[in-house]
Amino acid sequence: MFALDGLEYDLVVKWKLKHLLQRKYGKMDLGEEYYHKVKDEKVPYTPIIWTSFITGLPPEKHNVRSIWTYGRVLDFIRKLPVISWIKNKRKILYRLGILEPKIVSKENLKVKTIFDVIKPSIAIRMMAYNEDTEQWRKLSKAMLFEGLKKYEELLWEDYRKREKELFDNLCRDWKLLAVYFRIADAMGHIHFVKRPHVLRRVYRRLDTLVYKVKKRLDEKPIILIVSDHGMEAAPDGTGTHSRHAFWSINIDTDWEPKKITDFFPQIVRWCSE
Numbered sequence: 001m002f003a004l005d006g007l008e009y010d011l012v013v014k015w016k017l018k019h020l021l022q023r024k025y026g027k028m029d030l031g032e033e034y035y036h037k038v039k040d041e042k043v044p045y046t047p048i049i050w051t052s053f054i055t056g057l058p059p060e061k062h063n064v065r066s067i068w069t070y071g072r073v074l075d076f077i078r079k080l081p082v083i084s085w086i087k088n089k090r091k092i093l094y095r096l097g098i099l100e101p102k103i104v105s106k107e108n109l110k111v112k113t114i115f116d117v118i119k120p121s122i123a124i125r126m127m128a129y130n131e132d133t134e135q136w137r138k139l140s141k142a143m144l145f146e147g148l149k150k151y152e153e154l155l156w157e158d159y160r161k162r163e164k165e166l167f168d169n170l171c172r173d174w175k176l177l178a179v180y181f182r183i184a185d186a187m188g189h190i191h192f193v194k195r196p197h198v199l200r201r202v203y204r205r206l207d208t209l210v211y212k213v214k215k216r217l218d219e220k221p222i223i224l225i226v227s228d229h230g231m232e233a234a235p236d237g238t239g240t241h242s243r244h245a246f247w248s249i250n251i252d253t254d255w256e257p258k259k260i261t262d263f264f265p266q267i268v269r270w271c272s273e
């Protein structure tokens with residue numbers, strides 16, 4: 001399972017990325033319950049969506065919104081130095097959802113996740129489960145104080161780490177293997193409007209990754225690719241979250257997800273077949 005944060009359906013289709021599109025694919029609208037509000041902006045919020053994905057529960061049942069996001073993020077932002085040149089960057093970081101002092105993880109969740117239900121399972125840096133908080137602190141520091149070049153370098157370094165971990169784990173024994181990549185989201189925020197060609201490189205890299213993984217696997221498992229939301233232009237010239245998610249699978253099936261919580265029971269079904 002590939003969890004590709006911020007992968008935009010419209011771009012995958014426009015750029016005809018056949019390994020990401022797979023046999024069956026679609027666009028899924030996100031309900032209001034997955035948004036958070038930043039002044040005039042209302043955007044789908046990454047930790048809320050992935051928590052619903054891995055628990056199969058709507059936001060009001062897992063409470064990630066009220067406990068971990070709202071209050072703390074706003075407090076934290078208020079404490080940041082108000083310097084106009086970083087205003088946009090702060091906004092981007094906020095949209096990325098990485099300004100929290102702590103990212104929600106399995107220790108904070110009081111409910112079972114898909115990784116508790118399916119055994120053996122492997123979760124590689126899954127958002128809302130075991131994502132590397134330290135890495136995101138490094139990234140936000142780089143964006144605020146060391147410039148975009150450094151930020152992008154760190155993002156690619158992070159990408160390669162995840163890719164390596166994925167390949168290292170492929171041959172192990174698992175029923176469910178899930179890997180989370182943040183790069184399409186992180187690059188989308190800074191390049192979507194002004195440098196789409198840079199973003200296209202990111203998408204192509206992810207497309208190639210899916211191809212390489214398929215080639216490496218001896219058996220033919222079900223491959224599910226999911227995003228939590230897509231990306232669209234924001235009035236300030238950056239990218240912001242679009243209100244629909246992407247999904248694709250490599251098998252013929254009548255099943256189609258209508259909402260983010262539909263994946264959990266279906267993945268359990270697939271894994272027990």
Ligand SMILES: [Zn+2]
Binds near residue numbers: 005006045046228
């Ligand atoms: Zn996201």
